[in-house]
Amino acid sequence: MSIEVPAGVRKVAESLDDVPAYVYDLAGLDRHAAAVRAALAGTEICYAVKANPDPEVLRALAPHVDGFEVSSGGEFAHVREVLPEAALSFGGPGKTAAELALAPSAHRWHVESPAELRRMREPADVLLRVNLDVNVTGAALAMGGGATPFGMDPGGVAECLALLGSSPVRLRGVHAHLASGLAAPDLLTLAEAVLAYGRSLGLREFNLGGGMAVSYTRPEERFDWAAYGAGLRALARPGETLRVEPGRALTAYCGWYLTTVLDVKRVHGERFAVLSGGTHHLRTPVTKGHDQPFAVLPGGGEGEDGPVTLVGRLCTPKDVFARRVTASLAVGDVVAFAMAGAYAWNISHHDFLMHPKPAFHYLR
Numbered sequence: 602m603s604i605e606v607p608a609g610v611r612k613v614a615e616s617l618d619d620v621p622a623y624v625y626d627l628a629g630l631d632r633h634a635a636a637v638r639a640a641l642a643g644t645e646i647c648y649a650v651k652a653n654p655d656p657e658v659l660r661a662l663a664p665h666v667d668g669f670e671v672s673s674g675g676e677f678a679h680v681r682e683v684l685p686e687a688a689l690s691f692g693g694p695g696k697t698a699a700e701l702a703l704a705p706s707a708h709r710w711h712v713e714s715p716a717e718l719r720r721m722r723e724p725a726d727v728l729l730r731v732n733l734d735v736n737v738t739g740a741a742l743a744m745g746g747g748a749t750p751f752g753m754d755p756g757g758v759a760e761c762l763a764l765l766g767s768s769p770v771r772l773r774g775v776h777a778h779l780a781s782g783l784a785a786p787d788l789l790t791l792a793e794a795v796l797a798y799g800r801s802l803g804l805r806e807f808n809l810g811g812g813m814a815v816s817y818t819r820p821e822e823r824f825d826w827a828a829y830g831a832g833l834r835a836l837a838r839p840g841e842t843l844r845v846e847p848g849r850a851l852t853a854y855c856g857w858y859l860t861t862v863l864d865v866k867r868v869h870g871e872r873f874a875v876l877s878g879g880t881h882h883l884r885t886p887v888t889k890g891h892d893q894p895f896a897v898l899p900g901g902g903e904g905e906d907g908p909v910t911l912v913g914r915l916c917t918p919k920d921v922f923a924r925r926v927t928a929s930l931a932v933g934d935v936v937a938f939a940m941a942g943a944y945a946w947n948i949s950h951h952d953f954l955m956h957p958k959p960a961f962h963y964l965r
């Protein structure tokens with residue numbers, strides 16, 4: 602595994618002390634988002650804020666996206682504050698009364714159930730979230746294709762359609778986020794099913810969701826945005842609006858998490874490197890069950906070759922970044938974890954053990 606570390610990240614590593622650091626490569630994010638925007642010409646892009654709501658990340662993405670997808674009143678208020686003019690799509694199962702009151706000021710409201718629609722008492726532009734009976738094998742996570750709490754099956758949609766006559770909302774189309782971790786051809790197959798279903802209801806606006814694959818085991822492998830964009834253009838009919846809402850595949854690559862090696866030890870024949878950080882800062886490898894890709898920036902110490910397990914300093918055996926990987930590590934080296942820009946800091950359990958919070962750096 603050979604990971605290229607941007608010069609700005611190396612610079613932060615040079616002055617890193619025992620407090621870990623997150624580095625967001627905003628210049629790299631700008632280039633990536635511009636390339637995605639170009640590849641998806643003709644399709645609207647909404648960034649799924651839950652992947653990483655950092656204000657600087659949101660500002661870097663803003664010029665390249667049509668809007669933001671939020672899944673809570675907290676995310677809604679946050680994006681409103683950072684980017685007051687942004688168009689917001691609001692989705693997610695289980696909405697409180699306070700959240701439902703936001704519906705009139707959302708660009709799109711994703712209705713998750715007939716009961717939710719019954720509770721909507723003010724005009725709003727809605728998409729009905731559908732969970733179609735499709736094949737999602739091979740996906741990292743499945744939100745559709747079977748019984749899940751997300752969206753509605755066609756029976757639930759039919760119930761909503763019957764309610765519309767007495768509802769103040771305006772039906773704009775359908776929303777679907779059926780699976781995540783899929784390659785372009787698989788996502789296009791799902792898109793085809795969602796389009797056919799929406800058209801059968803006479804609708805012309807389609808939010809096809811996110812879920813574009815990100816490979817942590819083969820970091821150089823990237824989602825084929827060009828093929829996906831071309832495929833969507835081939836599927837769309839004149840007068841239709843197609844929208845996607847990627848999260849992980851937009852921001853994963855711009856984030857780095859830097860830690861120093863505090864200890865290297867051998868226990869019952871196995872070598873461990875104990876780092877100054879932990880999964881309370883970067884929970885991604887534990888939740889996804891992978892080895893987080895990393896690069897070593899030597900600190901001048903004499904490392905030993907051979908398999909080593911990279912751990913944090915939480916008092917739990919689950920605090921592991923990578924298991925039995927080949928690396929030469931010495932006390933004082935910096936380990937720069939790559940692909941820490943999505944579902945990383947913001948999904949981690951920051952307060953467990955009360956270690957210091959990382960510093961945050963932004964490369965422009």
Ligand SMILES: *Cc1c(COP(=O)(O)O)cnc(C)c1O
Nearest residue numbers: 649778781811812813847848849
């Ligand atoms: C999480 C989520 C997304 C983004 O998914 P990624 O896998 O990060 O692309 C998009 N839409 C909805 C409704 C989501 O819940």
